[in-house]
Structure formats: structure tokens, C-alpha cells
Amino acid sequence: MSDFLTVDGLSRHFGGVKAVNDLSFTVKEGEILGVIGPNGAGKTTSINLVSGVAKPDQGKVVFAGGAVTGKAPHLLARMGLVRTFQATTVFPERSVHENVLRGTYLSRYPGFFAAFFNTPRARKLAAESEALAHEVLEWLGLETVAWDPAGSLPYGYQKTLNMAIALAAKPRLIMLDEPVAGLSAEETDHVRDTILKVRDRGITVAVVDHNMRFISGLCDRVVVINQGSRLAEGTPKEVLSNPAVVEAYLGKSHAAAYGQ
Amino acid sequence: MFSPAVLGQVLINGISLSAIYILVSLGFTLLFGIMRVVNFAHGAMAMLGGYALYYIYGEANLPYLIAMPLAAASVAALALVLERLVYRWFYQKMFQSMIGLLGLDMALVYSAVIIWGPHERSIPSPIDTVYRLGPLFLSGSKLVVIGLAAVTLAAFYLFTHFTKYGLAMRAAAQDVETAEVQGINTDRIYMLAFFIAIFMAAMAGGFFAQNYILSPFMGERQLMMAFIAVILGGMGSIPGVALGGLILGMAESILGTYFGSTTSVFVTFGAVIVLLIVRPWGLLGIPENR
Amino acid sequence: MKTITADNMAASQKQPHKADEGSTRQLRIKLVLGLGLLAIFIILPFLGLSGFTLSLATTILITGIATTSLHMIIRMGHVSLAHGVFMGLGAYAAVLSVVKFGLPFPIAMIFAFLAPAALALVIGPMLLRLSGKYFVLVTFLLGEIIRLVFVNWQSFTGGSNGIFGIPLPYEGLADPVAFYYMTLIAALLCIGFVARMLQSDIGRIIDTIREDSRLAECAGIPVLRMKVTVFVIACGLAGIAGGISGFFIRYIDPTSFSIVQSLNFVVMNIVGGMFQLAGPIVGTLFFVILPEFLRGYVELQRVIFGVCLIVVMAFLPTGIVGLAAYIRHQLSRWFK
DSSP: OOEEEEEEEEEEEETTEEEEEEEEEEEETTOEEEEEOSTTSSHHHHHHHHHTSSOOSEEEEEETTEEOTTOOHHHHHHHTEEEOOSSOOOOTTSBHHHHHHHHTHHHHOOOHHHHHHTOHHHHHHHHHHHHHHHHHHHHTTOGGGTTSBGGGSOHHHHHHHHHHHHHTTOOSEEEEESTTTTOOHHHHHHHHHHHHHHHHTTOEEEEEESOHHHHHTTOSEEEEEETTEEEEEEOHHHHHTOHHHHHHHHOHHHHHHHHO | OOOHHHHHHHHHHHHHHHHHHHHHHHHHHHHHHHHOOOOTTHHHHHHHHHHHHIIIIIITOOOHHHHHHHHHHHHHHHHHHHHHHTGGGGTTOHHHHHHHHHHHHHHHHHHHHHHHOSSOBOOOOSOOOEEEETTEEEEHHHHHHHHHHHHHHHHHHHHHHHSHHHHHHHHHHHOHHHHHHTTOOOHHHHHHHHHHHHHHHHHHHHHHHHHSOBOTTHHHHHHHHHHHHHHHHOTTOHHHHHHHHHHHHHHHHHHHHHHOHHHHHHHHHHHHHHHHHHOTTOSSOOOSOO | OOOOOHHHHSTTSOOOSSTTTTHHHHHHHHHHHHHHHHHHHHHGGGGOOOHHHHHHHHHHHHHHHHHHHHHHHHHTTOOOSOHHHHHHHHHHHHHHHHHTTOOOHHHHHHHHHHHHHHHHHHHHHHHTTSOHHHHHHHHHHHHHHHHHHHHHOHHHHOGGGOBOOOOOSSGGGGSHHHHHHHHHHHHHHHHHHHHHHHHSHHHHHHHHHHHOHHHHHHTTOOHHHHHHHHHHHHHHHHHHHHHHHHHHHSOBOGGGGSHHHHHHHHHHHHHHOSSSTHHHHHHHHHHHHGGGGGTTOHHHHHHHHHHHHHHHHHHOTTHHHHHHHHHHHHHHHHTO
């Protein structure tokens, strides 16, 4: 497997606070990578820096062989790097179907004039994106609620919809920011199955979360972040047995207990 | 042109203008910080302060040192009624407050036109004397503005730094969420902050009316200056507002004297627009989202 | 930082269970109502009404172009307090083209579109980056700056005296009915353009941007570029409204395009309803006709405008149109 996304020496400071400090890791094509760390470790900032939502002070990001450091999110999305947000971000007033349609912008929008005059090409693209939306809904098991307003769905469904919107942009790499935060065990299992389905379609996945159990049950490899830098990297098993990781997660006393 | 006499005059004018702007914009930022309302009716409150002073001091001839606070307090008291009627619907709704209070501003300004007519009036000055200090000529009336504003600002500072309610208010202004968690966003804090904010605005309006002009439309300028001072300093930042008001008053006085008032407006507004675009959170503010 | 979103605005209103259901039916109702309104405007001159009524109708059409173009900006989540000034820019561009440079009327109207559109293109990329409240403040200041330019560039704009005795573009337009129909055609083209845009995928993108610009960006939508495109078109259309009004009133001065005018447009949009094109149309009808019942009480009109704004913002975030839909919904439940 080749390196699909390379993050090298990424840093971002907020008024003296080093939110992310010299962070490096790679995502290999076709894998599920977990990015994990205790609260406040800089996970969300890292994903913001990689996805272009925030600009790094230093460091570079290389995606699919090209430098993409600091590029705007919509340009990254066009290249195939799409992310979700931590708090469920869906369009709550709109139907689930409309939500997913909005995610198909990249394959749908024919340009201002074609859209305005609804040219044959625009109609063809619209029909295709309709089909794509339908496919994504079916794929993630959302077709039964397709016409419900997104805001009325249970939280777990909203998280899935969140992913569906991102998938509608036809990503090659999808980055998920805390996809199971606030979910029940059952819903968490559902999300895990969905992520596995996504990977089976050949989409590379990077998952950011602090839920160690969820990540270790899902990911091929794990990167542990603490205080803005990489603390450890490896298979879930390797990482879990790393005393530094346990200490960062549970504090010194627990680490000692864990060691016994 | 750059003689010490003129310079002194520019300085005094600048400081008294700054004092007025700081008073207006402090209240504006306080309301924004605590209740998240963008008070587009702030200028109208200043205008009402002007009319209150006109009647209480100009017509009823009460002693100035009593009339001035009384005028401001009576406007603030009236504003408390408006707080119950209008403002409370807009708390923590920034966008709605902006447009709704624009409506309040319209209603107040044109009510004033109906009641008092559109013509301009003037308020007699408490001291007509011009003091001479070396080469400087100091207008007594401006000195009074500076003095009273200084006392008010000092009182505001002491209140917000050394009293329980003041500290709570300041905490709420700097960070609503923390304040909410600590449970200090009570009705009482709101009313208190509201009273203080409008008191200062009305006082500034009185000063302005007395030194420049009193008309139903005088508030527009106050409002605009409050905007600019707040933008300069950073929305919600109290020290920022003081700095913003100071820069604004001095710039207006200096540019206005040497280059004319139009240039002064162009330069000030232009600078603010540039600042907004490169640093929307202001000179002393903090960016909203990281 | 979110600006305006439909969800926090309309939170008080219960949505029908299936969010998109009936949208075609609603569309049909709107189409019928729109065509009915158009029919009234077409036959209006034949109703034997006074010249005054005809001039009021012309004013409605001109104002309608301005408010519907502002609607596009508001739909993106930005409330511009400079729209009246952009309209004024169009008015000055058109009138000066004719008065100073002797250009023919159609060319003048092209300049009426291009001048504000060009300014919007230059400042749009900077302004539209700002979040809601800052955008409002900057457009407020910008309006003031442009107004000062109108006042101070005396040799060109006639300063605060304005420009008097603007000639009619064509002899034939001396007939108020002819001018009325010309305005009607222009309004039809402009409002039709806006309606088509909002109905197409561009409208979907505009709503997406307002409801969550961050999510829109991550779905690949070039948010800033879309915003600038729409802003430029909207300001250009306002300029056309300004150009027509210059030749209609045959007098322009800075105060006719001041902040007060901008505010009127905002009021009409918001009281009519922010999130549907019907909103500004209803708002325009309401706020151009209503004051005629209060002629001679200009101040009282504005007090009422103000109170309307307060009430709508506090209790009816979706405006008159939203209220109408709500009542219809309730009635249909009642009679079922």
C-alpha cells in the first residue's frame, strides 16, 4: 500500500498555545486509519488543518502525490478529500434526500449558465446526481427515511446522514471527525459497520475519535496524538500496549496499575 | 496653523469627543457582550439623552451637576420599559436583534420628530468661560464633559472590577458561555447591564447635544461611532472599546481640523473597512473561531 | 460563526412531516398567484385609474426590482445595508451617461447595471468573507462612504443638489402609460431572472450556503465564488432599478439613495419574508401601497415601519409569507 495522504511537520499555534505541534503521519491507500488522543490533544485542529478549514503555520500536507497545504476545502473536495464535522452537521430543515443531493454538488453542477437555462447537459447531470444520491441512501440504509426532515431523525441516523453527505461528493479519502461521539453502543456498532462498508468500496478512511474501544475494533492502524504531536503509531494492539499511550490516556496512576 | 493654541484646541476637542464616543460604545459593547444584541437603537438612546438634558437643564434650569445624571437616569429608566417590551425578545439572538432593533431605532427617531419636530436645538452651556493656560485656550464646557465623563468611566471601572455584580457582568461580557455555566445570566444582571449601558449612552448624547447640536437625527452619528469604536477595539472587548473610542475621537479632531470633516470621515471609515477585512476581530479582540 | 440559518430562524414553526412533500403543489400555487399579479399589472392602465395610481404602480415595479435583487443577497445569509446605494450608483451611471456623455438610453441602462456590478465585483470578495454582523456594519459604512462621494464629487454628480431636469430617453416615454409598460417589461425580466436563478440548482446552492457554509464548502461548493457571483448580479439589478427611477422621477440626489432607502428594502424583504422570493414581492406591495394611506404623515409611516420590524423579528421570522402559509396550513387541517 502506498502513502495516500502524508502530513509532515504540521503546526498551528493560537496565541502562544500550540494546538498542533510538528505533527506527522501518513494514511495509506485503502486502509482505515484511526487518529486518537485524549480530549484537547489537538485532534479536531489537525483534521481542520488537513482539510483546509484552518491554515497551518508550518508543515505540509501531500494528498495523492500533490502538495495541498492550506488549500481551500472545496478544492480538496474536488480532489477527493472530504471530511465530516464533529457536531452532527446536516441541514436539519431539509429532507434526508435533499441533504444528500446537496452533497452531490461536484458531480452535479454544470456551471452558472447551463444551470440557469437548464440545458440538456444540466438535466443529464441532475439525473445522474439523483441516481447517485439514491445509491448512497440505499447503501447506507437511509432510503426508508429519505423523505423525513433530517432534523427529526434519531442522532445515530443523523451521524450516518452526515457521512452520506460526504460520500455523495465521491471522495477517495474520507475523514470522519468523531463519528460516534454521543452514540449508544448499538448505534456505534452500526456506524462501525457503515465505515467498513465504505472501505469495502475502495474508499480510504481516516477516523478521528477518542473512543479507544471503537477505534481499536475498527482500524488497521492507529496514530495517537497527545498535546498536538504524535505520541505513537502502529496497529491497535501495538499502540494499546504502549505505556506512554496508556499514561497519556489514563494518567500516571492508572498506567502503573495497568503495568501490573 | 500648527500653533500651540490650535494644537491645544485640537487636543481638548479630541479628548472630549473621545470621551463621548467611549461612553456610547462602552454601553454598546456591554449589551453585545452580555445579551448578544446588536443595539441599533443605541444612537436613538443617546438622542433621547440629549432631549432629556434639554428639558431638565435647559428648560427646568436644575443645577447642571444634578441635571446631567438625572437626564441620563431618566432615559435609562425609560429604556428599562423598552427592555421589557422589546429587547428581551432578542436576547442571545444576534441576527434578529440587529434587524428588530433597527426597527426600534426607526420608531424612536421618528417619534422624536413627531414630538419635537425635525429642527435643531441647542442646550446652553454650563460654563461659558474660556480658561487660559499658557498658550492654550480651554473651553469650560468641554472641560466639564471631560471631567464628568472621566468620573463616570472611573465609576464604571470600579464597579466592574470591585463589586460582585460588576464582576459578574464583566465575566458575562467577556464569555457568555462560562457565565451561563456559572449561572450569572440572571434577569437582574441583564437589567443592570441594560441600565448602565443606556445611562452612559444617554449621558454621551447629552454631552454631544450640548457641545454640538440637538436633533432627532443626532443619534445616527453616535451609533456609527459606536460601531466603529467597537470594531476598532474588538466586539465585546471593554479595553478595546476604550482604545477604539480614543483613536476615533482624536482622529476626528485632528483630521477634521487640518483636512476638513469630509476627509476625516473618509479616512476613518476607510481605515475601519480595511481593518474589518484584514482583522475583523479588532485591535484588542480575539478571533471567534479557531 | 453561523450567520442566518433557516433552522434557527424558523425554529418556532412546525415543519410538515415530509419536508419536501407538496413542493410542486406549492410551486403551482405560487405560479398561479404570480401570473394573477402579473395580469393585474398588465391590465392596470386600462382600468381608467388616475395618473397618480399609475405612477404608484411604476414605483412598485422599480422597488420590486430592487427588493428582489436584495433578496438574493439575504438568501445567502447576508443583510446588505448598502443596496440603496448600489441602486443610486446605477441611477448616477445611467443619468450621467445620457446627460454628460449623450449616450443612448439602452447603453445607459447597460452602464446602470455595470457600474454597481463592477464595484460589487471589486469589494465582494472582501466583504462576503465577513460573518453576518460584520457584513451588516461594513455595508452600513460603505453606503455612507459612497453617499459622501455623491455629495462631494460636485462637478460630476451635482453634489447634494443632485441632478435636475433629466431628459426623457425617448419622446414616446412622455406618456406615463408607455413608461409604465417599459418599467413592467424591465421588472418582468429582472424579477423573472431572479426567480429562474432561485428555481434552478443555483438556488439550491444559495440555500445550502446560507444554512451551513462550512458544510457546503466541504461538499465542494466554491462558497466565496458563488457568493460573489450572486452579489454582483444582485447589485447590478439594483442599478437597473436605479437607472429607471432616475428617468422616472427625472431628478436624482444623494438622499434618495441613502441608508434610509437601503433600510426600506431590508424592511420590505424581512417583513415580507426572507426565505422565499414571494417575501420581497409581498413586502414591496405592502410597503409601497400602505404609506399612501398615511400620506402627509411621513414620520408616522416610519414609526409603523419600525414597529413592524420589531414584531416580525420577534414573533414572525418568516414574515407575512410565512404567516400566510401557516394560516393556510391551519385552515386546511381545520376543514379536513
